[in-house]
Amino acid sequence: MGVLPSDARSEVVLVSGKQSCGPDAFLMEVELPTPLEPLNPGRFAMLTPVGPSDLTIPRPFSIYGQSDSTHLSFLIQVMGAGTRILSELSIGESLRWTGPLGNGFEVAPSEREVVLLAGGVGSAPFLAYAHAREQAKAQTHFIFGARTEDRLYDRTAFEGGTLKIQLATDDGSCGFHGTVVQALDAELKGDRIGHGALFCACGPPGLLHGFTDFARAEGLEFQLSLETYMGCGIGVCNGCPTKASKSGRFGGWPWAKTCTDGPVFAGEDVDY
Ligand SMILES: Cc1cc2nc3c(=O)[nH]c(=O)nc-3n(C[C@H](O)[C@H](O)[C@H](O)COP(=O)(O)OP(=O)(O)OC[C@H]3O[C@@H](n4cnc5c(N)ncnc54)[C@H](O)[C@@H]3O)c2cc1C
Ligand code: FES
The missing domain is CATH 2.40.30.10 (Translation factors)
Structure with a gap:
């Protein structure tokens, strides 16, 4: 643990x-x-x-x-x-x-295609990830969604480099009209993103649940950065449980602590 x-x-x-x-x-x-x-x-x-x-x-x-x-x-x-x-x-x-x-993301090797998926302030872990991938000249997609265009917070910080950015809004005010998961589905169907990429997601629970169901159905390898309530952040209060999967790295232990075991989890390690 x-x-x-x-x-x-x-x-x-x-x-x-x-x-x-x-x-x-x-x-x-x-x-x-x-x-x-x-x-x-x-x-x-x-x-x-x-x-x-x-x-x-x-x-x-x-x-x-x-x-x-x-x-x-x-x-x-x-x-x-x-x-x-x-x-x-x-x-x-x-x-x-x-x-x-917390653990954070291990930036994937440069030869691996990576897709970052964020909703709203779920973009926060990905600015540094995107910069690290750009420095390594690695192929990286960023699908960034929000309810409305003005909630695509600080999106210009991601622009100007080699990152392939797809914006999505629920109301169609900017970019793809629909959710991040629907935008991803369209990119996969259009062969602009390969099923063999590593997919990393962060955002509100609705996005993460929708993405997790989609990723499992499509057989994608994925990682989630989870947001639970936290009391201490240092492993003491037990206020941040995430259900662990029986077949994952936590073995028979049914709960992981989001603060010290995460917040980044491999998809197969959590029962999300
Ligand atoms: C690892 C981690 C990283 C995070 N990174 C960011 C970040 O970069 N930027 C950012 O803005 N927020 C981030 N959050 C979420 C942030 O911690 C909460 O929004 C904040 O604690 C809310 O505190 P509050 O006192 O303003 O709201 P509260 O009064 O505690 O709650 C207000 C409302 O927000 C809801 N809420 C509170 N926390 C969460 C949550 N974690 N998930 C979903 N709903 C919640 C409550 O149910 C309530 O309806 C992160 C959370 C975690 C665990
Ligand atoms: S927030 Fe206290 S144990 Fe995780």
Whole structure:
């Protein structure tokens, strides 16, 4: 079972940048007091304010960007009390981060075709993944969906390189008219993506369940970055169970901890 990563730490950090990127989301950059080695994509951090607030339980967020050893960025959608408090922080104010946590994605070898599938802020683990693949000159697709065009948060950050981007919106306001899974189906049927690719998905539960059913029916190899509720992020509270599959790497153990065993799981390891 997963253990706390050796590079994890809990520190007070400064907000060094902040920018709105949609009707209900923002980008926040933080400055770390202690340098951090380059991270593999898909790891996360627990964030919480340090001032007087009623937020005692930290909230988990994927690490979106790492511009250098002391700056990280997060892409955050405002959902409830915790994300609202974070959205109200200004540049120069402090917060606590505990990270980097979780396993993240191992970037697939450059000869393997990779398809990244994201819904809304599910794009957060994939900016670093896409950059790593571009540096390796590896064939990579990114299917990025949302309810509406303005919720394709910060999509220009993915543009301008060799990444093959397919946008999809539920209302047809931008790109493919339909879901990420329907867009993927069309790409596979059109032979623009091969069934032998590695498929990596992150997003809301509806997307992940729809994708998992589709991937199993099509016999695709896939990985999921899962979002469960989390109390601690470090393996202590048992607040983040994910059902393990009997035939997967957790053997007879029925539950995995999303924080320390994940959040990235191979499709065959979870009963999702
Ligand atoms: C590993 C991991 C990485 C994540 N990365 C990001 C990220 O990069 N950007 C981002 O914006 N969010 C991310 N999330 C989700 C984020 O943690 C939640 O949106 C946040 O904790 C909500 O806190 P809140 O206090 O604002 O909302 P709450 O008051 O706790 O909840 C408000 C509403 O949101 C729903 N909700 C809360 N958490 C989740 C969840 N995890 N999944 C589905 N519904 C939820 C609740 O049911 C409720 O309806 C991630 C979650 C995990 C576990
Ligand atoms: S969040 Fe506490 S054990 Fe996973």
